[in-house]
Amino acid sequence: MPERDSELPTRALEDIAYLSRSANRVVILTELTEGQYSRGTLANQTDVSRATLDRIINELEERGWAKRTTEGNYAATAHGQHLMRRFKPFIESVETLHRLDDVLTWLPIDELSIGLEHFNDAVVRRPESEDPVEAIGFINDLLGNTSEFRVLAHLAPPEPLGATLHERVTARQMTMNGVITDELVEFLGSTPKRAKRWRALVEAGSELRQHEGPIPCNLWIFDETVLIKKSGPEPIDESYGVPIVSENDTVRSWAHDLIDEWMNAASPIDASAFEADPTAPGADSSGE
Incomplete structure (x- = not known):
């Protein structure tokens, strides 16, 4: 009988791990769900260094979560939009778990x-x-x-x-x-x-x-x-x-x-x- 962990969707877990390993990735993809921005504007809005931002945007494009618009700006794709719509509440839920701590049972x-x-x-x-x-x-x-x-x-x-x-x-x-x-x-x-x-x-x-x-x-x-x-x-x-x-x-x-x-x-x-x-x-x- 296979172990229960083997039944979990590996690709989904890898995507979650990719985002959760870097606050910058979450911040940048969140910004891209809210509008279309140039790389320079994103760097100013997120306080992420240009080198790091360029690397992350390239990775998001490769994953199909971000795209370059015809105007030369960047925005989240439908995949990126749906992902963050679920991922942000998950982060906030975990934060609530830590903040309420022992009274969560109330x-x-x-x-x-x-x-x-x-x-x-x-x-x-x-x-x-x-x-x-x-x-x-x-x-x-x-x-x-x-x-x-x-x-x-x-x-x-x-x-x-x-x-x-x-x-x-x-x-x-x-x-x-x-x-x-x-x-x-x-x-x-x-x-x-x-x-x-x-x-x-x-x-x-x-x-x-x-x-x-x-x-x-x-x-x-x-x-x-x-x-x-x-x-x-x-x-x-x-x-x-x-x-x-x-x-x-x-x-x-x-x-x-x-x-x-x-x-x-x-x-x-x-x-x-x-x-x-x-x-x-x-x-x-x-x-x-």
């Missing part, structure tokens, strides 16, 4: 209908200090300037976020909708103060739905900004902590679609769902 693979290249702007917002207030302050600032807030979550907002959320929604300064887990519904209704706050959110028009069981990730959309955090066995009263942050249009569209999908499959929540049990531990008027 992205839900089964529900991730977009490529990693769309997370090319994503950052892991790690506080400069160990103080969790820094992360909470960042999210609170987002809430304070958001007109539409959407959520898919297992985590409860810490007190400052809960207060801002309540204030802006009840004042009709912000809309809220999304899906929260059944465990989170129970937690939010476990003390009078918290239950009263969330009843007010529903009564003010927030469209919340309840899902029984795990969710693929914790996801929040603040107008243009998307925050993602892993979903797991963490306590539901954990702070939002360190999230992945992105403002990419495709990421935002994916986040909206994912929340829509889960909302369609979840059960509506009315204000009565947040009824505090007076016999529950900690059920006092100060409970938050």
Whole structure:
């Protein structure tokens, strides 16, 4: 039985290796996909030495990825255009792998209908200090300037976020909708103060739905900004902590679609769902 590696397309791997061994090759072919240029213009635009540029253009012509136009300029061929259309996202995806590193597992693979290249702007917002207030302050600032807030979550907002959320929604300064887990519904209704706050959110028009069981990730959309955090066995009263942050249009569209999908499959929540049990531990008027 042949080794699996022998089944791979050798010529395709050689082409990938040729490009990946030289950043200059990628830069020059990328430029050629965007317009027609003379060798001198390309040298100025790419900061590649003329000798190196001449050699690379000759190699690209030999491979059928670049061509000389009738005006004496150079441009990418259809082969070169198609190649870079796939190769650039691959580079950006690998770069994302390195940048997100250990938090890459927070992205839900089964529900991730977009490529990693769309997370090319994503950052892991790690506080400069160990103080969790820094992360909470960042999210609170987002809430304070958001007109539409959407959520898919297992985590409860810490007190400052809960207060801002309540204030802006009840004042009709912000809309809220999304899906929260059944465990989170129970937690939010476990003390009078918290239950009263969330009843007010529903009564003010927030469209919340309840899902029984795990969710693929914790996801929040603040107008243009998307925050993602892993979903797991963490306590539901954990702070939002360190999230992945992105403002990419495709990421935002994916986040909206994912929340829509889960909302369609979840059960509506009315204000009565947040009824505090007076016999529950900690059920006092100060409970938050």
